[in-house]
Amino acid sequence: MAAGGNWKEMFHASETGDVELVRYHLGMGVDPNYQHPEYTTGALLESILKGQLEVAKLLLDNGASPSIIKDYGTETPMSIAIEEGNKAAIYLLNSYLPEESRNKEIAPRKKILITGGNRGIGKATAKNLLLEGHQVVITIRNEEEGKLLIKNLKLETKNHDISFLQGDLSTIQSCYRLIEKIKTVHSDINVLINNAGIWMTEKQLNSDGLEKSFMVNYLAPYLLCKELFPTLKKNKPARIVNINAGLYVKGSLDIEKTPYGLDFSKIKTYANSKLCNVMFTIDFAKEIEGSGVTINAIHPGIINTGLGDSPQLMSKLIKLIKRFWKTPEYGAEAPSWLAIDEKISGINGKYYNEKRQMEYIEKVKDTALRNNLRRKTEEITINQLQ
Numbered sequence: 001m002a003a004g005g006n007w008k009e010m011f012h013a014s015e016t017g018d019v020e021l022v023r024y025h026l027g028m029g030v031d032p033n034y035q036h037p038e039y040t041t042g043a044l045l046e047s048i049l050k051g052q053l054e055v056a057k058l059l060l061d062n063g064a065s066p067s068i069i070k071d072y073g074t075e076t077p078m079s080i081a082i083e084e085g086n087k088a089a090i091y092l093l094n095s096y097l098p099e100e101s102r103n104k105e106i107a108p109r110k111k112i113l114i115t116g117g118n119r120g121i122g123k124a125t126a127k128n129l130l131l132e133g134h135q136v137v138i139t140i141r142n143e144e145e146g147k148l149l150i151k152n153l154k155l156e157t158k159n160h161d162i163s164f165l166q167g168d169l170s171t172i173q174s175c176y177r178l179i180e181k182i183k184t185v186h187s188d189i190n191v192l193i194n195n196a197g198i199w200m201t202e203k204q205l206n207s208d209g210l211e212k213s214f215m216v217n218y219l220a221p222y223l224l225c226k227e228l229f230p231t232l233k234k235n236k237p238a239r240i241v242n243i244n245a246g247l248y249v250k251g252s253l254d255i256e257k258t259p260y261g262l263d264f265s266k267i268k269t270y271a272n273s274k275l276c277n278v279m280f281t282i283d284f285a286k287e288i289e290g291s292g293v294t295i296n297a298i299h300p301g302i303i304n305t306g307l308g309d310s311p312q313l314m315s316k317l318i319k320l321i322k323r324f325w326k327t328p329e330y331g332a333e334a335p336s337w338l339a340i341d342e343k344i345s346g347i348n349g350k351y352y353n354e355k356r357q358m359e360y361i362e363k364v365k366d367t368a369l370r371n372n373l374r375r376k377t378e379e380i381t382i383n384q385l386q
Contacts, residue, residue: 005026005028005029005030006025006030007025007030007031007034007036008036009025010022010026010030010043011036011046013055014043014044014046014052014059015047015050015052016050016052017050017054017055018055019054019058022043022055022058022059023058026058026059026062032044032059032062032063033063033064033065033068035070035071037071040070040071040072040073041070041071042064042068042070042071043055043059043064044056044059044064044065044068045070045075045077045080048077048080048081048084048086048089048093051084051086051089053086053088053089053092053158053159053160053161054160056077056089056092057092060092060096066093066096066097067097067101077089078090078093078101081093082103086133086158086159087106087131087132087133087159088133088157088158088159088160089158090106090133091106091109091133094106106133107340107342109133110129110134110190110191110339110340111134111135111136111137111188111189111190111191111235112134112135112136112137112189112193112339112340113137113138113139113182113186113189113191113192113193114129114136114137114138114139114193114195115138115139115169115193115194115195115196115221115224116139116140116169116195116196116197117136117138117139117140117149117164117195118138118140118142118146118149119328120328120331121195121243121300121328121331121332122193122196123138123149124327124328124329124331124332125193125195125332125335125336126138126153127153127156127157128332128333128336129336129339129340130161130162131157132336132340133159134340135161136161136162136163137162137163137164137165137182137186137189138162138163138164138165139164139165139167139169139178139196140165140166140167141166141167141168142166143166146164146166149164150163165181165182165185165186167181169196169215169220170212170216171206171207171208171215172208172210172215172219172380172381173208175219175223175224176223176227179223179224179227179228182228182231183227183231187231187234188235189228189231189232189235189238190232190236190237190238190239191238191239191240191241191339191340192225192232192238192240192241193241193243193335194220194221194224194225194240194241194242195243195335196216196220197216197243197245198212198213198216199213200212200213200270202266203264203269205261209260210259210260210380211258211259211260211261211269213269213270213272214258214259214261214269214272214276216273217273217274217276217277218273218274218276218277218280219380219381221277221280222377223381225240225280225295226284229288229291229293232293233288233291233292233293236291236292236293237292237293237294238292238293238294239293239294239295239296239338239339240284240293240295240296241295241296241297241298241335241338241339242278242280242281242295242296242297242298243297243298243300244277244281244297244298244299245270245274245299246299246353247270247274248271248275248277248278248299248364249271249361249363250267250271251268251271251272251273251275252268252271252272252275252363253275253276253279253369253372253373255372255373258272258276259376259380275363275364276373278297278351278360278364279364279369279370279373280373280374280377281295281296281297281349281351282364282365282370283370283374285350286349288348289348289349294345294346294347294348294349295348295349296338296347296348296349296350296351296352297350297351298334298335298338298351298352298354299351299352299353299354300332300335300354301330301331301354333355334352337355338352338355
């Protein structure tokens with residue numbers, strides 16, 4: 001103990017997650033390894049039990065022993081983390097334990113960036129991956145919404161390794177601004193999940209003169225993949241997951257019309273953008289083969305996310321049918337699996353319907369069509385940067 005410090009106050013602050021109060025008492029000289037006879041446990045043990053991992057890290061950084069044993073018991077921080085099923089706590093403790101004492105049963109930790117992780121499948125995927133103990137970064141347009149989401153996910157998952165970047169995927173320049181933020185702030189990512197998507201029911205062009213579905217569903221993932229590939233390669237093994245849609249099979253591509261919405265349709269345009277995304281997935285997989293980075297596309301199922309909801313598209317019949325579609329939580333299962341499962345490491349350039357690998361339709365195997373898309377994409381992106 002130390003003058004001015006109070007172990008009991010620090011202990012209760014460790015339970016409740018009051019980081020600043022814990023920091024104050026540590027600064028006043030309270031021993032982080034002390035176990036009061038009345039409590040027969042310590043601050044680190046309690047912070048792990050209650051899932052207060054920000055406090056646990058602070059205690060560990062200030063001399064708390066990751067191997068401490070509970071007074072009159074056998075529990076250690078690691079045994080508590082395992083009992084609680086808190087994988088984030090296991091990863092945290094592993095980083096402070098000597099090699100021979102670490103938990104070897106847990107897969108390597110990933111740092112995962114999810115675009116559009118604020119709702120629907122993206123939010124549910126973020127929650128899944130946090131529960132698995134991984135570090136997660138989401139991109140979101142609204143900063144206040146991002147702050148609230150982060151706060152709630154920390155409480156729900158007891159994993160505090162989540163953050164957000166404010167960014168916009170609706171124009172080429174805004175994509176590049178977001179990419180520069182990612183490179184600067186999160187240069188250690190090794191999984192990219194391109195989840196953000198829109199279903200436009202009215203034709204809208206962005207400031208580049210591009211139809212918005214084409215921009216957000218195809219061109220934004222294209223730019224993210226191309227520009228972040230060196231970062232991912234540096235952090236290999238790394239993965240890219242393109243969340244797609246079974247409707248890609250209904251898409252068609254008119255290379256002089258589709259990018260500009262000249263063939264706009266309330267249904268077909270969404271399918272067209274997903275078709276372009278699949279064709280890019282195939283070509284980029286070939287380009288990066290053997291690099292330590294893989295890319296695959298996935299249809300997460302028929303999920304009720306609110307995508308495409310509008311008075312123009314939503315008849316009473318469709319509203320009724322959507323009630324029977326599966327939840328975003330179900331839709332997050334397959335993308336989460338594709339992002340981290342060790343059994344499928346090395347698989348590259350494939351398409352999954354949920355967790356089942358599917359053959360591409362013949363249309364996307366057309367090399368000439370894919371070459372036309374690549375040339376047009378390069379032309380669009382180069383022209384907009386000049």
